Amino acid sequence: MDQWVGQLFRSIDSKDSDAFVSYLTEDAKFKFGNGDVVEGRQKIRDAVANFFGTIEGLHHDVINIWEVPGTVLTELQVTYTRKDGRKVAVPCMNLFGMEGAKIRDYKIFIDMAPVYAP
Numbered sequence: 001m002d003q004w005v006g007q008l009f010r011s012i013d014s015k016d017s018d019a020f021v022s023y024l025t026e027d028a029k030f031k032f033g034n035g036d037v038v039e040g041r042q043k044i045r046d047a048v049a050n051f052f053g054t055i056e057g058l059h060h061d062v063i064n065i066w067e068v069p070g071t072v073l074t075e076l077q078v079t080y081t082r083k084d085g086r087k088v089a090v091p092c093m094n095l096f097g098m099e100g101a102k103i104r105d106y107k108i109f110i111d112m113a114p115v116y117a118p
Contacts, residue, residue: 001065001067001072002062002065004101005062005065005072005074006062008020008023009060009062009076011023012058012060013057013058013059013060015052015057015058017045017046017048017049017052018045020045020048021041021042021044021045021048023102023103024041024044024102024103024104024106025041025099025102025103025104026040026041027039027040027041027104028040028041028044028102028103028104028105028106029104029105029106030044030047030048030106031106031107031108032047032051032108032110033108033109033110033111033112044106054083054116055080055081055082055083055115056081056082056083056085057080057081058078058079058080058081059078059079060076060077060078060092061076061077061078061079062074062075062076063075063076063077070097070098071095071096071097071098072095072096072098073093073094073095073096074093074094074096075091075092075093076091076092076093076094077089077090077091077092078090078091078092078110080115082115082116088114088115090110090111090112090114090115091110092108092109092110093108093109093110094106094107094108094109095107095109
């Protein structure tokens, strides 16, 4: 599981929305922070690509991974590089509802306010 999680976050850190959604089922649901739920691989791809356009870059440091039947949890520190070049690190927790080797329900628990603060 560690390798799979690492590959998933490398696809995100490279801002490759196509590679990212390859980890999702076609009918996946995606919720980022307090945003609305986005349903379907193509809509998630578009939402994530739009988000990537608001930042210069990002990097995930995986702290912990827990796996129980049908669910994977990841504790992370995510370092965002803002458009002004400033780096902001925030804690994050992800919850993956799994369907086989794909994510069908992806929830990100994070406070993005520090990333966009003036």
